[in-house]
Amino acid sequence: MKCGIVVFPGSNCDHDVYHVLSHVLEQETRFLWHQETSLEGCELVVLPGGFSYGDYLRAGSMAAHSPIMAAVRRHAEAGGRVLGICNGFQMLLETGLLPGAMRRNRDLRFLSVDVHLRVERDDLTWCSSYRRGDVLRMPIAHAEGNYVDTGEALDELERRGQVVFRYVDAAGRREPAANLNGSERAIAGICNAGGNVLGLMPHPERCAEEMLGNRDGLGLLAGAVAGGGRVGVLAAAGG
Amino acid sequence: MTTTPSSAAGEPVVDSALAADHGLTGEEFGGLCDLLGRSPTWTELGIASALYSEHCSYKSSKIHLRRFPTRSRRVVHGPGENAGVVDIGHGWVAAFKMESHNHPSFIEPYQGAATGVGGILRDVFTMGARPIACLDSLRFGEIDGERGARMRHLVDGVVRGIGDYGNCVGIPTVGGETGFHPSYNGNILVNAFALGVCREDRIFTATASGAGNPILYAGSRTGRDGIHGATMASEAFDAESEAKRPTVQVGDPFTEKVLLEASLEAMRSGVVLGVQDMGAAGLTSSCFEMAARGGAGVDIDLDLVPLREASLTPYEIMLSESQERMVFVTQRGQEEAVVEILSRWGLEASKIGRVTDSGRARLTFRGRTVADMPVEPLVDGAPVYDRPAAPPADLRERQRAVDCEAPEDPLRALRSLLGTPELGDKTWIHRQYDSTVRSNTIIGPGSDAAVLRLKGTPSALALTSDVNPSYCWLEPRMGGRQAVAEAVRNLATVGAEPVGMTNCLNFGSPENPGIAWQLRECIEGMAEACRAFDVPVISGNVSLYNETEGEAVHPTPTVAIVGVIDRLRDLGTEGDLHLVLGCGFWRPGDRIVLLGSDSGEYGGSAYQRLLQRVEAGRPPAVDLEAEAALCGLLRQSRRAGWLSGCHDLADGGLLVALAECAMARGIGLRGAVGCGPLALFSEGQARAIVTVPGSRTEDLLAAAEAGGVPASEIGDVGGDRLVLDFDGGTVDSAVDDLRRIWTEALPRAVG
């Protein structure tokens, strides 16, 4: 699948995603400069982690206004796949492609640790390598990952099954202690109603190779390029 | 530009008193006047004082630094460049360096530490190398109780500062060390290390060459911040330092990140001849050092320097330490290509001058020549002092033999030690650092050495930083040796061959003969160890005057060594690399073997300092041959793939090391040793514990015997308790219990 990774000034996980898509999954992958206005035919667009524009003001707020974001929006609205990881997730919230917002982590400190995630949906292409209820281990590294939205909006999100990953303990239980950044409803990753736009705080690209001691993230990136075509939702798996 | 430079109206009259205020001795000032053939202008005085400062000139340490071995078949660039460079194989080189930011961090911990990281990263990427890892070595004073309030604030600020900067730039901090000791109550130490890699044919140096070639200024604008930082770092603290507060620089990691990307891209473009960052003493040191390296001169028009405030004077422009700024020299006529790259990254660039063959630095401002000075004599001819050195008057007292009492209850002693911030778990610190960005980290913080894979090669790099200031205070030469030995040993635990060393020498005032002696002795000890292990010193930094009102810090020669693991795969035959290379038990049933023998000194040990509350006697002897034998054995066993784990014995001794291995994953051990309760806490050097599957013990023991390394099987991994019989009793504790004490120690202490 033709993959594009958008590079903003301050992106710093762009090369890591590139490495996995290009060298591990052997996909045709290229970088897209934030000032470009076309996605050059990329079917999967990745907004990578990092500190775009220094994360000044609010994480992702300035990148949301980059020229390429108009193209990303069109791509998303046409059902194309968009994956936002960490800072990329924050951008998706700031552009409104995904609902909600981020606050600073509960203890107001940057958190760089491995967390456990429970897969809440397996009827999405993204999660085609996982089963619902699977518990994954992935690193997080962020200061603003404390997901929030209004009560009604959260209810709506749950009702539509847009919560894709939740912070849990190693046994898959929702425990307050496992929700380190304090996110509402332990939300770690969500998708849009169409399922073609996915954002998550943890870094699958940092745990996609055996040599690094953890391959739990490879499935997600494999899912991102699975299926082919422009369809982001798993071909009507009945759910 | 032939006018003789002069001070302008409103500028102070330069005389020896003003020179003294700038830290120049009468002799230095006289020499400067002779050199110029006249009295310096105000701007020239500022420039000379910066170049002659200890921080830039190394005037008190140069003579000792010559003791270090600096060459090996791998060294590409030794000391003298922004960072040293070594060959790491497969067509790659590594550039690395360590630098202190002690004084700024004491004044403003967050910005001080952050800009320390920024500075060391620039040192690395000016060489054309892409930074891939940082380490931080920190020393704080007492953090307990009322008196510790300020120190807790410093710990918090420093850790946030390091984290926020490195995290934003996207360079993982993969290790470091953190110590606490009252000698740092008035002067904390913040030493930052950065490592970068690049293809061997892509290395750059900071050289200005080719008369007529343009000099470009890039990055942040110049502000009034940090003026005289270099001079400040060369003075002891006193009440007046408070008044110097406005000199604190503020870092902007975002600008650093784009400067990093743009600089590397510009260097790849082929039109850049030389690059230099503006570090200590800002534009002054970058211009003078670049010109000196190229045997050239420079003409700079200070009106063209981008300023944050229009009112800056030439003096201030030359001495500002505003962060995130670089100077490029390009091929004549090709500067536009560089400007284009910089502006694509959103950076301002302006041509501020050109290279000349005059050998002089000529600066103009508003149509007036404000400085015209010979480059080479100011940079290389800065004064060098052989300061009087003599053992401190209280050395005897320090080294007096004291009886170390055996613990009545070794388990209680173990619990007390694990509950101190010194030996407690450092996760509270390093979880604020992104340690996995760039996706190379196989082993991050929390082990003996960090291990990073090198994408595209079969090999990996290992890195560690170490020093034991108490040992250095009691017996500097032994302490210097030990720092190097421990670092080499930490690398050996993961099977890495040391390829180069950098260091940061943190001491009190060299004008005190006792401290000059400590400096000399520590360096001598380090140099001995470097020679024994064949480790060249390729870069480093000296931070003197770390004292407040006559109270100097413990001598702290921080050592960072980088090692290479040639074939990473070979090490993983006993399990996943991250399990096998991290320190900690993971597979029940593995045999535990203790390598090395105890030498029996307790001076400066954690047990003595933290439990007996004394610091006296002789530190553990460092037998360089025994260390080399141990490290050779560890590397051999790693390469052979025999080991499922390894951890060296360091602070706290054998029992603490075993507890650390058990606490890592909550898996215990059952074992027995033939020593008494006190020896459980001895920090005798050249020792390590390794774990091996039963089928490998024979191989290991045979290799140990052949290598002359004492080895004894002391038990088996398994269960959830740490059970160890010793001569006279048994230590028996739930691992979880120890783990709780250990993990809570630091968070509790920092409140």
Add this chain to the structure above:
Amino acid sequence: MTSQASRHAEGPEGRFVARVLVYPRAEVLDPQGRAIEDALGRIGFDGVRRIRAGKSFEVALEAADEEQASEAVDRMCRQLLANPIVEDYTVEWVSE
């Protein structure tokens, strides 16, 4: 989201200075405010009832007149300075 233009300070040549205050919305948890309350309590300030922690921006801009200035600042707030999901903003005008 009140934009109370209390006093427009007009500098030379239509130069205006706005002060934008951005606070977490009342119903949104303000972890920073809470942390400061706790810290103040620890260091012995006991009269403190509540702290709200927000951001403040001073925006100097040129505009043809008050109305344009006000309209521009309001747009800045909505487009960039505040995130309406979690934050409220107020605008005031200050003299230089």
Add this chain to the structure above:
Amino acid sequence: MTSQASRHAEGPEGRFVARVLVYPRAEVLDPQGRAIEDALGRIGFDGVRRIRAGKSFEVALEAADEEQASEAVDRMCRQLLANPIVEDYTVEWVSE
């Protein structure tokens, strides 16, 4: 470091509300302000001359009288809310 107590608003039972504004000192780099300036420029706000980015705290406290309230807030600023090395603060009093 001016503490201009322009107007003390006294609520019921000696309750005061202070607004503390903390900005980077004039001579100190304000990277956030610069970044916002640039971003506003990119989005097309071209009248913007300068942005200063700071913090704002609303402190509700009880105190015996104005003077005590004022003194307490000033101490909070120096000890916790502002970092005098790189920041300046101002205190204003607001009605609830």
